[in-house]
Amino acid sequence: MDRFTRGNLEELIRWEQPPCVTLQMPTHPAGRDGEQDVIRLKNLVREAEQKLERRGVRPAEARDLLAFVSDLPADKPYWGDRQLGLAIFVARKLRRLYRVPITLPESVTVGKRFSVRSLLPLLEDECSYHVLTLSENHVSLYEGDSACVKRIALAGLPENLQAFLNIDGVDRGAQVHSAAGGGTNGKQAAVFHGQGGESETAMSELKSYCRAVDQSVSNYLSGRGSPLLLAAVTRLATVYRSCNTYPSLLAVELSGNYDRVSPYQLFEAAWQSLQATRLEPSKKMLGRYLEKVGTAHVLDDPEGIVTAAADGRIEGLLYDPRAEVYGYIDDQLHETRITGRSEDDDLVNLAAVETLLHGGEIHPMAKVVPPSNSPLAAVLRY
Structure with a gap:
């Protein structure tokens, strides 16, 4: 697939050296109805030549302009990676081909500008966002688009709650205080209290953990403005939101534990959750x-x-x-x-x-x- 980006669109819409020829057609994934695609393209090339001639372009010049498109049917490696649509843009000093994952109408236009509106849905789906998966056992930041999410190796991001609490070598997961007596040689004995229930200390540690995560994530995303989607159990999500300083944290979230979810499963959940936001x-x-x-x-x-x-x-x-x-x-x-x-x-x-x-x-x-x-x-x- 040839990714069509805003940069590609910018190049095409700013091109002002006519004639601008746009050929678009639906195609079939490799292995299915390939011959139909080749025949369809040949027909579009002939139609483009005729339209160029009607605009005053000499037949020989029209053939030269479209020569590289005419050669495509013989390019077997190129056709081996077909998607759902093919868009070709041709001018005297510009040649661009895009195999795209959306079905395009079969059309030929010749004019002062290229016809780009059939490709605009690709840019609507060109969505940059980040997903933060947060639990007491694992933290990860992912960068996502319309196709996948990829984990980011983020310096300073706590590995998990235990690693964060033990960062200075002291196990703050158990509370320690000294008690008189009970020890040998008159020394005080250490008394340990477990973390049963939601003690003030446990909540304080959880907030410190979330603040450390927020600091790392916010520093990384600062200036990007990318939407941030939080994936966490409700209790932890509430604590994180109380500590969050990143202004583009979304109100919607993925509720649950995502420690054992594959990147593709995370992408599917995130993309579905983002649809309503993308309509805003x-x-x-x-x-x-x-x-x-x-x-x-x-x-x-x-x-x-x-x-x-x-x-x-x-x-x-x-x-x-x-x-x-x-x-x-x-x-x-x-x-x-x-x-x-x-x-x-x-x-x-x-x-x-x-x-x-x-x-x-x-x-x-x-x-x-x-x-x-x-x-x-x-x-x-x-």
Whole structure:
């Protein structure tokens, strides 16, 4: 799999040397229907050549531009690692191929910009977070994304409660005081009290342990702003939260003991728990939109939204990932026109790209639905 990152997106949306050719298609994992994928790609290449020619590109130049794509069907090692989708971006000085874990629509676009909106869900899943598994017997910090979690070797992180209490060589797990008498030669005898019940001393030690964990974790995460998910039994989680100083500790947590859980099991539990949290930015943007409905600070007119996006006026964009709206921006009149012709610009893609280029947020309507039948809705900066 070729990971598609925000850096890759940034490169594509900033490319302004047309013609920009985007080929997308669903593919099958290795070993299944491979011939279909090869045939489909050959057909897309022919369609791309035709669209280039209709835009005034000479046939020979169109073939040269797409030559490396035409050679792909013969590249058996490349096809041996197929995923669910293939996206290819071609310009005169740029060639990018991405095998991605999502099914892509079969399409060819040729225009002033690349078509990236089908890949945007990959960035919604590009989620960096950390998981702290905490018990009296074990502590670990993990870094996670949309695919897995990996344990971090963190200097200064206590190994467990016992190791923390014995760090100076004194076993503070048992309480010691001296008592007169009972010893030989008139010496005082040491009297040990076990830790039965939740004594004040035991709670104090537990808090000290949690503070040491927090100090190590907070120092490491400082400046990252990454969400931190706590995995612990309820009693220990309560103590840790009372000691926590990291501002991005999530309110949700994984309740239970995760000492013997595999990294993959931990990832599955963490990813499921994070889903509601990951929806919050979309919900907040929808809330801002609903608050301003009926004012000049929101738009649900696709033509007006595309023009506003190009002007950098959009704070947040809600878009329908499945919608097909074609047209162009009339630079002389400074307005957008919908034509319905697929050879023109994909206006949903254009609105998303321009919003991102100007520092705005974009959110798919598949997750939050505004009270409008429009494929686009926007909150304006001004």
